[in-house]
Amino acid sequence: MTDEREQLIEQAVRRAFGSLAEDRTIGAGGLCELAYAFVAxxxxxxxQEETQAAFASVWGLEPADRALYEHVLAVGDRHSPGDGETIERVLQRASRGGDMEATCLLALVKNAR
Incomplete structure (x- = not known):
């Protein structure tokens, strides 16, 4: 991917973020979906890979961390985080509700500490 192309895609992703700066109802996964329209x-x-890479770059995620981040986003989107609810609390709530992916992610957090 050329530098100019990367910059155009990243700028489009940033515009998607800016358009929803005050909107708390859309999850990060939904924001990524919206970014596709801006990029297009x-x-x-x-x-899709280029858009996801730009999304991760804007959020400061290293490529190696992106897959884990996407799993966390998927759990968060499925379980609708409340205002001020931390990622760990969303994972705990999801795990108590039987979400095995959340349970595995919590185990990773525990092992990393």
Whole structure:
């Protein structure tokens, strides 16, 4: 991917973030979906992988951490985080509700400490 192409995609992702800066009802997964529309307007042939890479770059995620982050986002989106609810609390609540992915993610957090 060329530097100019990467910059166009990243700028589009940033515009998607800015358009929802005050909206607390959309989850991060939904925000990523919205970003695809912004990217498509500027770079019509952009791939999903390019958009996800730009999304991760804007949020300061290293490529190696992105897969784990996407799993956490998926759990968060499924369980609708409340205002001020931390990621760990969402995972705990999801785990108590029987979400095995949340249980595994909590085990990773515990092992990392």
């Amino acid at each position: 307007a500027d770079v019509p042939d952009a791939t």
